[in-house]
Amino acid sequence: MDNRKYNGKVILFGEYSMIFGSNALLIPYYSVSGEWSFISNEACESAMESNSNLSKYFDYLRTNDRFRILDLRRMETEINAGLFFDSNIPNGYGVGSSGALVAAIYDRYKLIDIEDTNELIELLATMENYFHGSSSGIDPLQCYYGKPFILNGQRTTDNGQQLLSNDFMSDNIHIFLIDTKIKSPTAPLVEKFKELRNDNSYLEKFNNKYIPLVNECISSLIKNNDDEFFNNLSELSKMQTEMLGHTIPENVKEFFFFDIDKDGFQVKLCGAGGGGFLLGFTKDIDKTKEYWQNTEYQIHWVK
Numbered sequence: 001m002d003n004r005k006y007n008g009k010v011i012l013f014g015e016y017s018m019i020f021g022s023n024a025l026l027i028p029y030y031s032v033s034g035e036w037s038f039i040s041n042e043a044c045e046s047a048m049e050s051n052s053n054l055s056k057y058f059d060y061l062r063t064n065d066r067f068r069i070l071d072l073r074r075m076e077t078e079i080n081a082g083l084f085f086d087s088n089i090p091n092g093y094g095v096g097s098s099g100a101l102v103a104a105i106y107d108r109y110k111l112i113d114i115e116d117t118n119e120l121i122e123l124l125a126t127m128e129n130y131f132h133g134s135s136s137g138i139d140p141l142q143c144y145y146g147k148p149f150i151l152n153g154q155r156t157t158d159n160g161q162q163l164l165s166n167d168f169m170s171d172n173i174h175i176f177l178i179d180t181k182i183k184s185p186t187a188p189l190v191e192k193f194k195e196l197r198n199d200n201s202y203l204e205k206f207n208n209k210y211i212p213l214v215n216e217c218i219s220s221l222i223k224n225n226d227d228e229f230f231n232n233l234s235e236l237s238k239m240q241t242e243m244l245g246h247t248i249p250e251n252v253k254e255f256f257f258f259d260i261d262k263d264g265f266q267v268k269l270c271g272a273g274g275g276g277f278l279l280g281f282t283k284d285i286d287k288t289k290e291y292w293q294n295t296e297y298q299i300h301w302v303k
Contacts, residue, residue, distance in 0.1 A: 008033065008099075008100060009029055012218075014218075015269055017214045018138060018153060022215055024218075026148065027303075028142070028147065032089040034097075038083055038084070039084060054079050058075060093271070093275075094186075099143045102131075103143035117141075127140065134187070134191075147164070148166060153215070164222070173221070173281060173303075174301070174303055176265075178267065178292070180252055184273065193247075210243055213239065234266055236268060237267060238257065264283075
């Protein structure tokens with residue numbers, strides 16, 4: 001049995017916009033992961049449920065010739081023998097529960113290695129469409145790589161992605177997740193976003209203001225220009241309330257207007273939004289911990 005663990009992921013920047021040309025920055029979420037096991041090793045209800053879900057997913061994979069790149073015969077045999085994906089990645093929280101599973105299936109059953117980034121993303125997206133209706137393929141790509149990376153929005157086969165070292169970020173910037181206690185249904189949020197893009201004024205602002213701002217956030221973060229980064233992040237957070245307001249639950253919308261200098265941290269969307277986690281950035285861990293201790297919300301540190 002391959003004992004590789006497939007970590008969750010956090011999209012720091014690029015949710016929604018990466019599909020339409022912005023860069024994206026993703027990092028592993030090392031606190032959660034999934035790995036392959038067999039029911040004979042761990043006969044519990046969650047294992048049997050995972051095995052049953054794998055069987056249903058297999059039915060999806062075998063109906064598309066695109067998935068002939070996978071050894072589906074072996075997959076079916078192993079599912080019948082009790083294979084399941086032992087994962088503690090929370091569902092509906094935007095941290096890669098389906099992405100890790102898709103990455104693990106591709107990694108385990110691929111008949112050839114796809115070296116072209118665009119082709120690999122396309123395959124992984126088609127595999128993940130089963131869970132979300134429409135996938136960018138970026139989540140499973142991150143879970144497959146298991147390293148931080150930037151995906152070039154104008155990607156070509158030559159410079160599709162840039163792998164980063166685990167310590168690429170400034171030591172003064174710390175990242176945390178805020179549990180909204182709401183499970184997020186991704187598909188309807190994405191559909192609503194596509195509807196909004198049918199409006200020409202919305203589309204123009206998204207393409208000409210929102211996407212460049214996402215790219216500036218990524219650039220200032222990897223250049224370790226902390227002040228510029230937090231200025232960009234503050235502007236992005238406010239713009240998300242305007243342009244992606246349907247993805248932000250009312251009870252947490254106020255946090256998007258918090259300021260790093262006054263409040264000690266800033267937040268933005270994490271994944272598709274609609275609940276799940278919010279993503280927080282801070283320079284002062286103690287001040288941030290003190291604030292959230294006095295609220296109903298639980299936080300989880302990523303970095």
